[in-house]
Amino acid sequence: MQHLDLTRLALPSGPRADMALAAVVLVLSGVAEGQRLGPDGNAGASVFLSWFLATAVCAAFPLRRRHPVAVGWFTVLGTGVYHLLSTVDGPLVVIPVAALYALAAQGRIRDTVAMAAVMVVGVGAGALAGTGDVNGTAVFMLTGWLVAVVALGAMRHGRLAYAEEQARLRATQERLRIARELHDVIGHNMSMIHVQASSALHRLPKDPGLAEEALTAIKQGSKEGLRELRATLGVLRQVDEAAPTTPSPGLSGIDDLVTSAARAGVDVRVERSGSLSAPPAAVDLAAYRIVQESLTNAVRHSGARHVVVRIHHGEREVTLDVQDDGRGPARAGHAGGGRIAGGSGIAGMTERARALGGTLDAGPGGAGGFLVRARLPFSDHHEPIGGAADDQDPAGG
Known part of the structure; x- marks a missing residue:
């Protein structure tokens, strides 16, 4: 015995639904x-x-x-003439009501209100003329139905507009997140490779041995960069797969950044204070990325030889100070622009801090060089606020 597949008994939608409604009303x-x-x-x-x-x-x-507008007016006027000629209160009024709802759902409120007003005035005129079944009660009921139909259509339009705006906002946030992650993940290694390549070209005629060391550092840096790029692209390709299990990078992996900067000839000293407990994952990732970008700027733009990274783990926040002895990065535009010439490092760091409800300041240090100072607070439930929930590291380490 064959079983009835209820999943195939779906109601028609789209143009087929319009044709089905028109056929039923006509019958x-x-x-x-x-x-x-x-x-x-x-x-x-x-x-x-x-x-x-x-x-x-x-x-x-x-x-x-x-x-939509032409059909709306035609159905309204055609139905009005029909009720003037016919002595029965037929179901044809369903057609203009459906047309008005569709117009309101599209945001054409003025046209919808004008058509509804014409219908009410027409029915009211019929009631005053004493035509058949049309009376004051019918006018009152029709007015209520039309107001409800216009309101429901307008509500649907509002919901659709809100959903579209949220979708555009999520897409924009996702593009910014991907751009920021790619900049942080790849930019650091590429900057180190650039510095090492310049050093190798300079040393090669004078000291091939030192040039060989620089080339070895380039090989290692490019290998790490390629690994992180593959990990990032692999996560971006995932659609319905489970979330990556590899932990996101954090301050516990800052020694890798120190080693990478050392290959580029920059001496980095890390000073830690405060609690030894690990901060929430979002704060830990943001702090790591800010230190990474600060070291990248020190190597690539500042010309620094020494960098001091101070990390304080408080009870409800992490504070960072990254101080170098270089000349500071060249600014593009006015002082408040937050952008480094040729990149968007400071802007990206600022976005990370603000996403967690924190702050970030970057500028000349009091004793010279360049200083990046960030405050990254914890939220009440150890979750990022202000949209930082999307700011997870796609590279998976």
Whole structure:
């Protein structure tokens, strides 16, 4: 015995739904008009004209997607003339009501209100003229239905507009997140490779041995950069897969950054204070990325030879100071622009800090050089605030 597959009994949607509604209303209108036939089955001119109007209104309704306003006015006026000719209160009024709802759902509120007003005025005029079944109660009920239909359509339009805006906002945030991650993950290694390559070219004629060391550092840096790039792209390709299990980088891995900077000829000293407990993952990742970007700027832009990284683990926040002895990065635009010439490092660090509800200041240090100072607070539930939940490291380490 075959079982009925209920999943295949879905209601029609789109243009098919419009055609189905028009067909049902046309059949019901025909049945209602059949009551006006004489005893011998003959139909008068008004009956034929009423059938013609009902057919025209129902046939026009499926065209509303291409010509919404024109079809709306046609169904409203056609239905009005139909009710003036017919002596039965047929179901044809469903068609203009559906057309008005569709217009309101598209955000065409002015057109919808104008059509609804015409319908109410027309029915009210019929009630005053004493035509058939039309009376004050019918006018009151029709007005209520039209107000409800317009309101529901407007609400649907608002929900759709809000959903579209949220989708655009999420897409923008995702693009910014990917751009920031790629900049942080790849930019650090590429900057170190650039410095080492310049050093190797300078040393090669004078000291091939030192040049060989620089080339070895380039090989190692490019290998690490390629590994992180593959990990990042691998996570971005995941659609419905489980989240990566490799932990995100954090301050516990800062020694790798120190080693990488040392290969580029920069001496980095790390000073830790405060609690020894690990901060929340989002704060730990942001702190790591800020230190990474600060060291990259010190190597690539500042010309520093020594960098001091001070990390304080407080009870409710992590504070960072990255001080170098270089000349400071060249600024693009005004002092508050937050951008380094040729890149967006400071802007990216600032975004990370603000996403956690913290702050970041970058500028000349009091004793010379360049200073990056960040404060990264913990949220109440150890979760990032202000949209930082999306700011997880896609590289997975």
